[in-house]
Amino acid sequence: MTTKTSTADPEVRTAARELVGSMAPNREAEVTDASRLAQDLGFDSLALIELMLVAEERFGLPPIDEAEASTVTTVGGLADLVAAVRGRAA
């Protein structure tokens, strides 16, 4: 099981933690870069879809495709995805 954290900028990582924290079904769970969206924070498939939609809007990203979105399993992974999509757009 991977517990890798993120290589994204601290600013993006902080924003990703805040975003995930505001949407996490498990309200009490602590949100760290290593938190797993499904197992630790209670995101089901619909909640994950909504997280990606809100992430697109919050970070001003072009539409994230489903295959790429499905690789994200942790909070740090979301920050990495945001950084990667921004890098491609730049």
Place this chain on the structure above:
Amino acid sequence: MRVLVTGAAGLVGAEVTARLVAAGHCVVALVHRTTELVPTTGAAIGTVPFEAGTEAPVSFVRGDVTQPRLGLAEGEFDALAGTLDRIVHSAAQTDFGLADAVYQASNVDGTVHVLDLAQRGAIPLVHVSTAYVCGEREGVIAEGDLDRGQAFANPYEETKFRAERLVAVAADEGLPVAVVRPSIVVGAERTGVIRDFKNIYVMVKLMAEGKLRLLPGHYNATPNLVPVDYVADVVAEAAGERFAEVRGATLHAVGPRSISLRALSDVMAEYPSFEVARFVPPTSFTTDALPRREWVYYTRVGALYESYLRRRVEFDDAATRAFLRRRPAASGEALLRRLFDHCLRVGYITAAAVAPEPRVAAEAR
């Protein structure tokens, strides 16, 4: 009697387990991960590890229906076969939108492995199927109907159909079996309570929250909903002392009348916080005009359930009524209200999609 329940931690399995225990039977729960069983109605059921000769009301065996011998060692599998009086096979993959191989492994291979166990000990089997093995057929479906050359809406239906055919072959070879076919399983008949919000609940949530506003469907389409506790009553009664009465039978555990999308829309309109989706004929529906968010909700979620918004089907349940001597306590619009009330009570459906009114002025006062 000692009854093995596969999928005992599942929505139907946990509810069946509670009833079998209440009727004085010993349940051996085949579980994959979870060892605490949480029925929709009533308290969690504690379990102890299964041992030969145990008198515990509920013991558990960790296994995996997708594996030969249910993932058990040869000795364990034989010992289990030698101790069981009944098997209830309620393990299945019921989530939508997964890879085909997942349904094959759980629903078809899983049934093969359960049939191996049943045949090894000539153990009477109650197989939990689905009313939607009828696939895309419309009109009235009889309890005896199975293979009518029908097409299927999704791999879930197709694999459940293939599983039922395997069960029929085993029955022809002499295995005592009964098949129970629930329709779309929803909350308890008197309270609307449900433990997991899946499938139709996700659709209703997205419609109520205004995230799916336009859908392909017919207002006279008739998805059939059945309360989970009614389904469990049928299964537990079939698996108990009255098994001989239903041996060889197929029972439609369904709502007494299907609910049209017209009725669904009307009931949703009674709730001030709910949005009401509009259905357009499938031939004139296109995803092209959907806004980005709605497009995502439709293509990722809504499209999975599209056929249930289209099919006009009724399930005959004469044999089930004759056997159970009752029908669900709530149906039609009354059932929908109970289900929706529960969704609101526990916060599953919220008005969060609608932007809150600006509060600045009020706070400034």
